[in-house]
Amino acid sequence: MVSEVVEKKLYDAASKGDVAILVRLVEEDPYLVHGVSFPFSRNLLHVAAMHGQASIVEEVVKYNPRLARISDSQKSSPLHIAVEEGHLEICQKLLSVAPEACWWRDCHDMNPLHIAAIKGHVEIMEHLLEESHLLAMEGLPRKETVLHLCVKHGQLGALKVLIDRLGAELVDADDENGETILHMAVRSNQLETIQYLVDNKKIKRRTRNIRGHTPLQVLNESPRYTATRYSEVRKLLLKLLRPSLDKILPKWTNTMMVVVILIATMAFQNSINPPGGIWQEDTSSHKAGDAVIAHTHPHIYRYLVHANTVAFISSFLAILLITTEAPSVNICFWRMAVYAMAVSMMAITLSYAASTMVTAPNIKNKPIHLITIIFILACLVAFVLMFLFLHLLSHYFNWKAKIRSQEDLTTDPLYKRILYWIYQHFETRDV
Template sequence: MAAEEVEKKLYDAVSKGDVTKFRELVEQDPYLVDEASFSCSRNVLHIATMRGQTAIVEEVLKMNPSLARILDSQQSSPLHIAAAQGHVEISRKLLSVAPVTRWWRDCHDMNPVHVAAINGHVEMLGHLLEESPLPAMERVGRGQTVLHLCVKHGQLTTLQVLGGKLWELMDEVDEDGETLLHLAVRSNQLEILQYLGESNKIRRRKRNYVGKTALQILNQSPPATIASYSEMRRILKTLLPPSSIKILPKINDAAMVVVVLIATMAFQNTVNPPGGVWQDNASSHEAGNAVIAYTHPYIYKHMLRSNTVAFVSSLVTIFLITTGLPSISVTFLMTTLCAMLASILAIAVSYGASILAITPNADTESPGAGVVVGIVVSLSLSILVLMFLFVRITRWYFMWMRRTRHQEDLTTDPLPLRLLYWIFQRLRRRDVSENNVNR
């Protein structure tokens, strides 16, 4: 009975921060600090930390610093308690004698960083992450990150702080494949969803492991108020995949250089054809006329047509690029790409015709002519095949983007198409990741 009274007096002294009374009790029984045990198997240091009594914590650590490594019945160390209460100064003293406790987990599988995050103690988080951010990278049960915990417990402030330091975790998923967006919708956290939508660190769209997006979850379990539902739906709509035009490779300055070069080649090949022009007038020709038009009229006719196609299609491409029309319409984008490919094909045909015109004995039966024609035909066919494949793949890409925008099920499509969808998704993820790194 006497021991219980002493422990009660000790508990009162520690709870109130009465250092004098604490020292008197310890002088009477030097083993009191080591042996005293309170509810939930907590020792003196647990109680002093819980009550925020920094002076008592200092006294206890001087007497027995190993108490900082003792766990209570909840597997919580004194540092866990300090993190839960937000006692930064006490946590400094605890870490000075037991730094390893920053990694220890309680019965809920959380380390002190997780505990501070779910309780909204921003200053405590800053202190715990001063030395190393690695404890914050640890996952808890169900594979959730510390950011998942912030969303789950509605801690917007801590999410903003940690999101700035641990941006690479913003797009991570748990064991169910759910992102922060999924959890925000499930928890009806409108403010957090607004922050996630404005952060530009969330991948545009992601399904969980049962194939549902955050928007589908919202539609299946809408919040109580129509206003909240409308706002959350609006935010999630803005996070749909970006415009297909922005994801496709842009027609940049290099493309402009190519088409300008083709236009120059076509123009020069027309006004200054192979063999030059007649310099004098005669009964059979006039000065300024192309020599090849008389020596190889058939070849000249096809070369002139090819040059015209290359020149006109290059001008069309230049016009579309300079006006910026491909960036506002898929139709203009496809027109630009087809015009550019047509100019390349036409200039290749013109080149072949020029070779035939200036090659000795370039008749249809000569071996040299056959080789040249074969090369030109092969090149032309290759470009046509590439053009066809490009148009088809682009069409499939637009179809994939449209269907994902409308949350359609893609798992029933043929295997080749699903493989192509997987490639599209991987490319888009890499593009978004690179943008996040650049930011």
């Protein structure tokens, strides 16, 4: 039985880092390190870890490394205490003698990594993750993840480290109430966390909590926001409601690349090898290499050259935008590529019409190029109608998304509000 006087001296030595007194007391009683117990069933390593005395920890583990595997009455090991207090050096020493302690859970069912996340001790978190990334996968009460703990306690730095180390597989995980970390960040008015999750595209799917509410609806119900902060957060959350172009753009750009390369090839071939061919020999009226139709149909040839030039330049512009991956950087570049492709398609269509006027024979004394012109005009009208339909369809899906998220439609431009009224009229009309 250790006397109270010796126990107090030992506690003071451990808490103040007095290695000399500790060594003297242990020399007087070699079993002192093994048998002494402080309040809450804590040993010398608990006390030294609490006060950040790395020299005491190093000395005690020489006498009895098993103390690093003993938990107190709160089920906290010395490693739990060192992590909570943020003492990295002590954590490293304890893990070297008891690495299995990083998996143990305290009375709150948390392992040391969970505690480091709550406290925001980033360096300790990184050291624990080096032991095993699976520590972060350990579940918590109420189905929460370690990312929920970071957001709940406002530890954005710890959140970034975990997501960077683990990837985004836990970002969309929800707790027993169906709430993701984005729901929680919106509810607790954490603008920087929301901005990080949205701007860095960490959220991969749209989720609803157990009440069927999206993060935007949680924002609308929250009384904790000023008008300015509400507007900022709302603008960020609206980005999630727009269709993600990350998955759509690669397919569209691949298809566009095939189309514009084909058009550029057609325009180039039509320029160096025009319909009717080229003169092979020099004469008094022309030179070898001149286009035949430049002499037989000069007006049509000018239209042909202009159409081929426009088709080639516009398709080249689209190729340039796509190969530099500009559409993935800014949606405006993607629209420019689409418009360039549309111009090249119309130009190559006109080139086809001009070529047909020159090479087609007469049928029943009626020039076939008149029929071709009608056909080409019909194609152009169909092309314009297709683009108009796609434009209206995109506005329709945008309107449906705004209805689901309960957005204010009165702030949109007048032409959009007219379209919304038309959509609503057709959806609510009697069948």
